[in-house]
Amino acid sequence: MIIHSLTFYMFAAVAVASGVMVISARNPVHSVLFLILAFFNSAALFVLMGAEFLAMVLVVVYVGAVAVLFLFVVMMLDINFREMRHGALQYLPIGGLVGIVLLAELVLVFGSWAVAPEAADVATIPTPDPTVVTNTHALGSVLYTRFVYLFQAAGMILLVAMVGAIVLTLRQRDGLRRQSIAEQNARRKSDTIEVVKVPSRGGV
Amino acid sequence: MNPMPASEAMVFSPAVPEIFLACAAMALLMIGVFRRSDESRTLSTLSVATLAIAFVLVVIFGREPARAFEGLFIVDQFAVFMKALVLIGSASAIVLAVRFNANEGLDRFEYPVIVVLATLGMMMMISANDFIALYLGLELQSLSLYVLAAFRRDSVRSTEAGLKYFVLGALSSGLLLYGASLIYGFAGSTGFDALARVLAAGAPESTWIGVVFGLVFVSAGLAFKVSAVPFHMWTPDVYEGAPTPVTAFFAVAPKVAAVALFLRVLTGPFGPLVADWQQVIVVISVGSMLIGAFAAIVQTNIKRLMAYSSIGHVGYAFVGLAAGTEAGVRGVLIYMAIYLFMNLGTFACILCMRQNGRMVEDIEDLAGLSKTHPMVAAAMGTFMFSMAGIPPLAGFFGKVYVFLPAIEAGLVTLAVIGVLTSVVSCFYYLRIVKIMYFDEVVEPFDRPIGREVGAILWATGLVILLFIVYPAPILAPATTAAASLFGG
Numbered sequence: 254m255i256i257h258s259l260t261f262y263m264f265a266a267v268a269v270a271s272g273v274m275v276i277s278a279r280n281p282v283h284s285v286l287f288l289i290l291a292f293f294n295s296a297a298l299f300v301l302m303g304a305e306f307l308a309m310v311l312v313v314v315y316v317g318a319v320a321v322l323f324l325f326v327v328m329m330l331d332i333n334f335r336e337m338r339h340g341a342l343q344y345l346p347i348g349g350l351v352g353i354v355l356l357a358e359l360v361l362v363f364g365s366w367a368v369a370p371e372a373a374d375v376a377t378i379p380t381p382d383p384t385v386v387t388n389t390h391a392l393g394s395v396l397y398t399r400f401v402y403l404f405q406a407a408g409m410i411l412l413v414a415m416v417g418a419i420v421l422t423l424r425q426r427d428g429l430r431r432q433s434i435a436e437q438n439a440r441r442k443s444d445t446i447e448v449v450k451v452p453s454r455g456g457v
Numbered sequence: 458m459n460p461m462p463a464s465e466a467m468v469f470s471p472a473v474p475e476i477f478l479a480c481a482a483m484a485l486l487m488i489g490v491f492r493r494s495d496e497s498r499t500l501s502t503l504s505v506a507t508l509a510i511a512f513v514l515v516v517i518f519g520r521e522p523a524r525a526f527e528g529l530f531i532v533d534q535f536a537v538f539m540k541a542l543v544l545i546g547s548a549s550a551i552v553l554a555v556r557f558n559a560n561e562g563l564d565r566f567e568y569p570v571i572v573v574l575a576t577l578g579m580m581m582m583i584s585a586n587d588f589i590a591l592y593l594g595l596e597l598q599s600l601s602l603y604v605l606a607a608f609r610r611d612s613v614r615s616t617e618a619g620l621k622y623f624v625l626g627a628l629s630s631g632l633l634l635y636g637a638s639l640i641y642g643f644a645g646s647t648g649f650d651a652l653a654r655v656l657a658a659g660a661p662e663s664t665w666i667g668v669v670f671g672l673v674f675v676s677a678g679l680a681f682k683v684s685a686v687p688f689h690m691w692t693p694d695v696y697e698g699a700p701t702p703v704t705a706f707f708a709v710a711p712k713v714a715a716v717a718l719f720l721r722v723l724t725g726p727f728g729p730l731v732a733d734w735q736q737v738i739v740v741i742s743v744g745s746m747l748i749g750a751f752a753a754i755v756q757t758n759i760k761r762l763m764a765y766s767s768i769g770h771v772g773y774a775f776v777g778l779a780a781g782t783e784a785g786v787r788g789v790l791i792y793m794a795i796y797l798f799m800n801l802g803t804f805a806c807i808l809c810m811r812q813n814g815r816m817v818e819d820i821e822d823l824a825g826l827s828k829t830h831p832m833v834a835a836a837m838g839t840f841m842f843s844m845a846g847i848p849p850l851a852g853f854f855g856k857v858y859v860f861l862p863a864i865e866a867g868l869v870t871l872a873v874i875g876v877l878t879s880v881v882s883c884f885y886y887l888r889i890v891k892i893m894y895f896d897e898v899v900e901p902f903d904r905p906i907g908r909e910v911g912a913i914l915w916a917t918g919l920v921i922l923l924f925i926v927y928p929a930p931i932l933a934p935a936t937t938a939a940a941s942l943f944g945g
Contacts, residue, residue: 362667365666368643372643373645375644402525403589405479406590409578410593410596416571420608421607
């Protein structure tokens with residue numbers, strides 16, 4: 254048990270520390286790298302809780318896609334981060350005040366948290382025993398059956414996102430040379446190569 | 458063993474209109490891509506036909522109240538009424554855009570397709586019976602709207618509108634999700650039926666601070682979507698920056714859908730907590746009416762004016778919701794229906810504001826419209842009188858149907874504020890009439906105004922005028938719809 258707690262505190266501490274580093278690092282590339290570290294530690298926390306599927310998804314989606322995308326953006330776009338950070342200090346007091354008020358409110362709410370007595374009865378699906386059924390299997394068995402509507406709806410949202418990205422960014426430019434495979438394949442030797450008899454010292 | 462009864466397991470027939478719309482949208486997308494032509498008239502026609510078929514399907518499959526997909530999806534008379542309004546609004550937005558897009562160099566086939574996808578999202582919102590289904594419908598709608606707002610991508614104002622809408626919309630979605638997670642943490646379910654059971658079981662006077670907290674967050678997230686005060690800041694900028702037909706779309710369909718969400722969430726699962734949400738709705742309503750009335754006075758751009766006007770109208774509609782009774786909800790439904798037609802008509806008039814081939818948006822440009830375009834001026838005048846709530850036009854009855862239930866529910870102060878602010882709002886509506894009829898022509902608008910715009914103008918004008926003599930087509934369905942929401 255003590256090893257479990259020790260691992261938890263290690264991962265949690267590293268996650269929090271790297272979170273702080275994300276916003277305080279001078280170099281934006283370092284920020285993104287710390288973000289990746291934070292994701293890995295959070296994934297480890299999920300594993301400790303027995304939610305291995307969430308851990309995998311966190312690494313695959315957030316580290317594999319999102320963070321790498323951030324890295325590309327940071328490296329490829331010439332954004333002056335010093336300029337963006339300029340003036341952040343000036344908003345610190347009011348931002349901090351709002352944060353403290355919100356924190357106090359949340360503490361009040363969660364201090365007197367109560368769960369409805371009927372809550373356990375209305376849970377849509379009972380959680381299967383994690384020692385018998387793995388997370389992935391349990392999620393998969395409901396995601397494509399009971400929640401197929403939500404799954405399809407999420408698919409439609411992704412479709413809209415894709416169409417939207419194309420609409421807003423794709424431009425038809427003139428003067429582009431496009432590949433036409435049919436034309437390429439239909440080309441014959443006689444169309445392109447001409448055998449010329451070059452007389453000596455005559456040139457073409 | 459399957460814990461659910463087999464009869465409920467794979468029911469999807471109530472969702473046939475949505476399934477049809479989803480498949481049709483993808484088919485339209487394919488047609489658009491493979492036609493290799495940017496000309497969008499054909500696709501616009503097909504999209505309007507799709508929406509018309511969806512309308513018929515909604516009516517056919519909505520006769521009996523039913524649940525589908527294991528209770529995630531609900532169809533009742535309320536859903537049918539709201540979906541009908543949304544479909545009318547979306548189809549009109551496509552029709553209004555045909556000529557505008559061709560003239561402004563925005564003739565791209567994606568426009569009608571994205572409107573159809575947004576409509577699908579709105580219909581999913583209206584039929585949502587679960588917080589997750591609600592959220593997914595809302596996101597499908599919002600994502601389409603962000604793209605539409607930035608549709609004129611070469612214009613700084615349009616892209617700014619899209620970006621602003623996106624950032625604030627994402628924030629509001631975050632608030633909504635946070636609220637929903639708090640409610641889930643309290644009640645153990647996201648389904649509205651289960652929530653209603655759990656919340657009804659507890660006594661209303663108990664101090665469930667968590668669920669009230671969640672309710673406030675959910676209300677805040679939804680208030681963003683209907684642009685109610687104090688979450689209205691994005692509205693004028695987005696309405697002004699977006700292309701005009703898109704603004705017309707924003708002003709009607711998404712607002713109707715989001716008001717439907719408000720009604721379903723507050724009267725359904727949170728019906729037992731009416732005392733808790735009533736005060737929130739009263740504050741939102743008073744704020745919206747005040748901002749809508751006073752901030753619109755100083756506007757010079759007609760689209761900004763319409764933005765503040767729509768904020769004010771949400772405030773009036775919420776007077777009925779604040780009553781929390783069946784009559785109040787009926788009033789909201791009638792109000793939204795009339796609001797839809799008034800706004801579509803007004804935006805059709807705004808689309809006529811074209812001088813020498815380019816759009817103008819200043820209120821002063823309307824000067825002397827009655828001499829150059831008497832019919833357009835007459836229609837615009839009708840819509841303005843109706844919005845101001847002058848009897849005997851439809852807008853007056855809309856206000857009557859929301860104010861009376863509020864008075865019956867004891868919210869006299871709220872109703873008085875409503876009447877007073879609508880007197881203030883008369884100023885800017887009637888100023889437009891004054892400019893059209895009594896000012897001298899500076900530069901006449903182009904002719905002809907276009908068949909599509911003219912048709913919308915006639916149709917909406919007739920609805921507003923005929924409501925006085927024959928209100929049954931709106932009143933009767935609204936009554937059954939409100940009854941269905943209260944377990945009738």
